[in-house]
Amino acid sequence: MIKNRKHFQYAFALLTFFALSNNWISLLTLLVIATILGIVFGKVFCKWMCPMGLIKEFLSKNQSEEALKMNMYNYYKVGCPISWIQGLTNKFSLFKIKFNKDNCVNCGICDTTCYITSFSTEHSLYKENSLNPGEAFNCSKCLKCVDVCPQNSLSFTLKR
């Protein structure tokens, strides 16, 4: 599913665009839907559903990896009301990025891939006594961390 994020993004972003432009739903309804989704999954709107996010990704596809990471790291400072509300839900959403230290080999690939841990040293996906980037306001649930871990030590699952 993570590898297919782009396909989901195209489908959901187009659906959101047509739903809004044809007045099938209002902006307020979208805000309510996004809040409910945020409570369940966290801040998934920007990277999985947003028409503007899709355009933004398309326009920035030639940027360097570092520039893309910095853009995403700073995006929460502008964003939109949906991203602000969903950002708050990252702390208590039902689905979380979980770390299983039993098979972690401390390679650090997850931290170099994530735009939060790349620029914020108090966050780490695997180091002890660090803040969990998945609960940070600007985690967009891109799930790259889960995707790159060679040991499957990271997962996006329902918290228990």
Ligand code: SF4
């Ligand atoms: S999903 Fe993972 S890689 Fe993406 S921003 Fe959140 S913690 Fe970082």
Ligand code: SF4
């Ligand atoms: S990528 Fe996986 S194995 Fe490597 S440090 Fe992160 S959690 Fe551990």
